[in-house]
Amino acid sequence: MVARYERIADELRDDILTGVHPIGSQLPTEAELAGRYRAARGTVRQAVAVLVAEGLVGSRQGARRIVLGKARSQSFAELHSFAQWARANGYRYGGQVIAQRRRAAGPAEAARLGTEEVLDVLRLRTLEDEPVLVERTVYAGWVAAAVEGLAPGCESVTEALYDSIGLVFAYGEHLIDAVSAGVRDADLLGVRRGSPLLRQRRITTTHEGRPVEWSDDRYRAGSVVFSIRNSIDANPLVRQAGDLRFGA
Amino acid sequence: MVARYERIADELRDDILTGVHPIGSQLPTEAELAGRYRAARGTVRQAVAVLVAEGLVGSRQGARRIVLGKARSQSFAELHSFAQWARANGYRYGGQVIAQRRRAAGPAEAARLGTEEVLDVLRLRTLEDEPVLVERTVYAGWVAAAVEGLAPGCESVTEALYDSIGLVFAYGEHLIDAVSAGVRDADLLGVRRGSPLLRQRRITTTHEGRPVEWSDDRYRAGSVVFSIRNSIDANPLVRQAGDLRFGA
DNA sequence: TAAAGGAACTTGTACAAACAAGCCAGCACA
DNA sequence: TGTGCTGGCTTGTTTGTACAAGTTCCTTTA
Numbered sequence: 001m002v003a004r005y006e007r008i009a010d011e012l013r014d015d016i017l018t019g020v021h022p023i024g025s026q027l028p029t030e031a032e033l034a035g036r037y038r039a040a041r042g043t044v045r046q047a048v049a050v051l052v053a054e055g056l057v058g059s060r061q062g063a064r065r066i067v068l069g070k071a072r073s074q075s076f077a078e079l080h081s082f083a084q085w086a087r088a089n090g091y092r093y094g095g096q097v098i099a100q101r102r103r104a105a106g107p108a109e110a111a112r113l114g115t116e117e118v119l120d121v122l123r124l125r126t127l128e129d130e131p132v133l134v135e136r137t138v139y140a141g142w143v144a145a146a147v148e149g150l151a152p153g154c155e156s157v158t159e160a161l162y163d164s165i166g167l168v169f170a171y172g173e174h175l176i177d178a179v180s181a182g183v184r185d186a187d188l189l190g191v192r193r194g195s196p197l198l199r200q201r202r203i204t205t206t207h208e209g210r211p212v213e214w215s216d217d218r219y220r221a222g223s224v225v226f227s228i229r230n231s232i233d234a235n236p237l238v239r240q241a242g243d244l245r246f247g248a
Numbered sequence: 249m250v251a252r253y254e255r256i257a258d259e260l261r262d263d264i265l266t267g268v269h270p271i272g273s274q275l276p277t278e279a280e281l282a283g284r285y286r287a288a289r290g291t292v293r294q295a296v297a298v299l300v301a302e303g304l305v306g307s308r309q310g311a312r313r314i315v316l317g318k319a320r321s322q323s324f325a326e327l328h329s330f331a332q333w334a335r336a337n338g339y340r341y342g343g344q345v346i347a348q349r350r351r352a353a354g355p356a357e358a359a360r361l362g363t364e365e366v367l368d369v370l371r372l373r374t375l376e377d378e379p380v381l382v383e384r385t386v387y388a389g390w391v392a393a394a395v396e397g398l399a400p401g402c403e404s405v406t407e408a409l410y411d412s413i414g415l416v417f418a419y420g421e422h423l424i425d426a427v428s429a430g431v432r433d434a435d436l437l438g439v440r441r442g443s444p445l446l447r448q449r450r451i452t453t454t455h456e457g458r459p460v461e462w463s464d465d466r467y468r469a470g471s472v473v474f475s476i477r478n479s480i481d482a483n484p485l486v487r488q489a490g491d492l493r494f495g496a
Numbered sequence: 497t498a499a500a501g502g503a504a505c506t507t508g509t510a511c512a513a514a515c516a517a518g519c520c521a522g523c524a525c526a
Numbered sequence: 527t528g529t530g531c532t533g534g535c536t537t538g539t540t541t542g543t544a545c546a547a548g549t550t551c552c553t554t555t556a
Contacts, residue, residue, distance in 0.1 A: 001517085003539060024457050029506060040541045045507085053301070053482065058419055058457055061507050062548030066457045068419055076480045079487055089489065127489070170480050171306055171316055177473045178426035178446035196444030196469075198426035209272050209306055209314045219426075221444075222490040226424045228476065229484065232324045234301065236477065236484035237422060239327055241337065241375070242470040249547090251509060277536060288511045293537085309537050310518030 008037050008047035016056060017071045027057060027065040055229025069229065080169050080204065082125050082133065083156035094126040097152040098188070102144060109138060112203060113211045119144035124188050131189050132223040137215040143167065170207040176200050176226060177242065179218065189220045196221040256285050256295035264304060265319045275305060275313040303477025317477065328417050328452065330373050330381065331404035342374040345400040346436070350392060357386060360451060361459045367392035372436050379437050380471040385463040391415065418455040424448050424474060425490070427466065437468045444469040 012033075015021050028036070033044045048065065051057040054073050058066045078085045086093035099122040109118055118138050125133035139147050146165045147157070154160055161167040179199045186193040197218040205211050228237045260281075263269050276284070281292045296313065299305040302321050306314045326333045334341035347370040357366055366386050373381035387395050394413045395405070402408055409415040427447045434441040445466040453459050476485045 005539075031506080042542080043540060046539085053484075055419070055421070055484070058453075058455060059507075060418075060455055060548080061546095062505085063455070063550080064506070066455075068453065068457050069421065072486055074483065074486050076478060076483045079478065079483060079485055085487055091489065168480075170308075171303070172478050173303070173317065174476045174478070174485060175473050176424055176446075176476070178444040178467075178469045180444045180469065194442065196426040196428045196442075198424075198446075205316065207306060207308055207311070207314075209316050221426045221428065224425070225488045225490055227486045227488055228422045228424070229420070230324060230327065230422070231419045232416075235322065235324045235327060236301075236303070237327055238320055238322050238475045239333055240473045240475055241339065242473055253509075279536080290512085291510060294509085307537075308518080309516095310520085310535085312519090312536070 004039060005043050005046035006050070008033070008039065008044065009050040011037075012047060012051060013054075013056065013071050016051075016067055021067050023067050023069060025067050027067060029064065052231075053234060055231065055234075058231065059233075072227070076169075076172070077158065080172060081156055081158035082135075084158065086127060092128050093155070094129075095153070095155055096124050097154075098122045098124055100148070105141075109214065112214055113138065113140040115141035117141040117144065119147055121147065127223065130220075130223075132220045134185050134188050134218045135215060136217075137213050139213045140211055143212055167212065168206060169204045169212060171209070172202050172204045174200055174202045175240075181218075185218055189218075191220060198224060198226075200226070252287060253291050253294035254298070256281070256287065256292065257298040260295060260299060261302075261304065261319050264299075264315055269315050271315050271317060273315050275315060277312065300479075301482060303479065303482075306479065307481070320475070324417075324420070325406065328420060329404055329406035330383075332406065334375060340376050341403070342377075343401065343403055344372050345402075346370045346372055348396070353389075357462065360462055361386065361388040363389040365389040365392065367395055369395065375471065378468075378471075380468050382433050382436050382466045383463060384465075385461050387461045388459055391460055415460065416454060417452045417460060419457070420450050420452045422448055422450045423488075429466075433466055437466075439468060446472060446474075448474070 021027060027048070030041050030044050030048070034041045037044065048057065048059070052059050056067065056069055056071060058068050074085065078088055083093060083095070100120065102117060102119050105113065105116055105118045110116060118141060121137045121139065123135040123137070124131055125135060143161065146161055146167070149164065150157065150160050158169060177199050179197050180194045181189065181191055181197050183193055185197060186195065198221060200217045201215065202217070203211060203214045230237050269275060275296070278289050278292050278296070282289045285292065296305065296307070300307050304315065304317055304319060306316045322333065326336055331341060331343070348368065350365060350367050353361065353364055353366045358364060366389060369385045369387065371383040371385070372379055373383060391409065394409055394415070397412065398405065398408050406417060425447050427445050428442045429437065429439055429445050431441055433445060434443065446469060448465045449463065450465070451459060451462045478485050
């Protein structure tokens with residue numbers, strides 16, 4: 001059963017995508033939408049709030065709402081799982097475990113993941129048969145056994161872990177910056193040493209806030225772009241100074 | 249006048265930050281919060297929704313809400329304006345216009361910014377007296393005059409434009425990837441040619457959805473990191489394949 | 497002609513009530 | 527012991543109402 005406001009949001013999103021409400025135009029008023037969909041104003045507000053959160057629609061008190069952009073929005077699963085993302089977008093993709101071993105967690109890792117033992121996995125991912133991504137993932141001890149049970153050529157770790165132990169990735173925090181390719185990275189990705197890589201470090205947790213994995217993913221420059229929409233009212237993106245305080 | 253739900257959200261955020269509600273603990277139920285603050289349940293829900301959107305609190309139907317992380321959240325202005333960000337975080341910062349000229353807009357720019365004439369500005373930004381950022385900004389024709397009126401060493405363009413013509417930046421879309429430094433970039437930032445840079449391309453609009461500027465900002469590797477929190481329910485971050493379709 | 501004022505409209509905030517849906521612990525039963 | 531179910535608890539959805547606050551545009555006035 002899908003909620004009423006979600007169906008209304010879907011219809012509105014579709015109307016924006018198909019040009020019924022072109023970019024720059026005004027959205028119908030809440031009263032008009034409420035009449036059209038036979039719903040209470042509060043329900044319509046919820047639907048529109050979804051689009052505002054997605055950055056598709058701009059809103060401010062007293063003024064009519066305005067269409068800012070067209071639909072995008074990937075699911076969390078699609079962002080989290082390389083395989084699910086690639087499949088949803090119609091790319092040819094693959095993956096291979098290069099190395100894998102258990103070891104004791106360092107103090108920082110123990111604090112971050114909340115376990116004494118961890119599992120290191122180094123994976124290489126391909127898109128359209130080109131190597132594009134080196135994944136260095138550290139799994140918390142309590143999922144290590146399940147990860148080790150996967151086939152080395154397993155395409156979607158996320159889906160496999162859900163099937164085997166019902167694990168659901170629910171929350172993530174991501175740090176994005178640029179680094180130069182080391183010897184190993186360069187060799188795996190087929191680029192020159194020192195060439196630029198887009199790095200995404202992320203930590204993922206379950207619904208209960210229990211950390212599952214910590215990963216350092218490095219994309220070959222030009223292969224992947226991250227995209228975010230934000231506004232005065234909602235700003236998910238944060239800028240931080242790098243590790244080194246210059247001159248300090 | 250600050251809204252009731254915002255004050256409640258602020259208090260809850262503060263309680264999380266100060267450890268009254270430690271990470272991993274359960275938040276009080278809506279009914280309890282409603283009683284404590286003498287507010288309706290709906291108002292409390294609005295307050296909690298703010299924290300959920302910020303990624304501080306996890307929420308799912310039937311289960312108690314859980315504290316996921318501590319407060320961060322910069323304002324949109326702080327993300328948009330290098331100067332406001334640096335100042336708020338206590339850094340020494342500076343900026344200098346390197347080059348500036350008017351020219352006719354290309355077809356892509358005309359579509360993106362909605363003007364025939366544009367103003368190119370190349371700026372170099374410093375943090376703690378080190379050059380960290382090369383900004384290549386293209387302003388729409390209707391703000392060109394105001395931008396040209398600014399001092400070459402103007403620290404905050406955002407604030408200056410608000411003071412002079414009341415311009416408010418309200419919405420943005422950001423594309424983040426990694427590129428290698430060209431000759432000019434390398435020279436300005438004091439790094440070797442080909443070394444990695446973190447690139448943030450963004451387009452910013454007013455409340456009315458009118459595009460103001462298009463910018464290509466390149467950070468020296470290691471100087472700045474972008475950070476995003478997301479979840480199954482709210483996912484502002486999107487991954488896109490790069491410009492080149494491999495082998496196509 | 498231009499500024500000031502105000503009326504109509506639109507979105508934002510707050511409250512109340514009722515039901516739906518999902519979670520979880522504890523109980524009963526095998 | 528452990529499995530399955532149930533009932534209470536908590537969050538999610540929807541409706542309705544009232545007022546607050548901001549915008550927009552038209553009218554009035556200097």
